Amino acid sequence: MSGPEFIVAIVAISCVTGLLKKWMDNRHCGTDTTNKEELEELHHAFEQHKKEMQKRVQNLEAIVADEEEDDDKEPNYRHVETSSSDSTLTNDLQQKEKV
DSSP states (O other): OOHHHHHHHHHHHHHHHHHHHHHHHHHHHSSOOSOHHHHHHHHHHHHHHHHHHHHHHHHHHHHHHHHHHHHHSOOOOOOOOOOTTOOSOOOGGGOTTTO
16 A cells, blocks of 8 residues: 555544444434433432431521521620739730740
8 A cells, every 4th residue: 555545544444433433322312321210219319408408508597697696695705804913924915025
């Protein structure tokens, strides 16, 4: 085989291969490979998951609403005071040498 004949043969083989692949893909596209029972199970599982997620969101919204109501009330912080003679507690931010 000479150069041009070899090139024509390679192009012809690749075109035939492409056509065969396309024909095989189109032949299987028309058939429904999924089972209706599997689709029903998937639908049921999705609906169940959706309901669970809605419950979780409602619970989280309730928690946030309770926290917002608690924020409106007076804060529940305990104020601890130490005596002025207690030298164990220091405020390092006010000491310029250490900063």
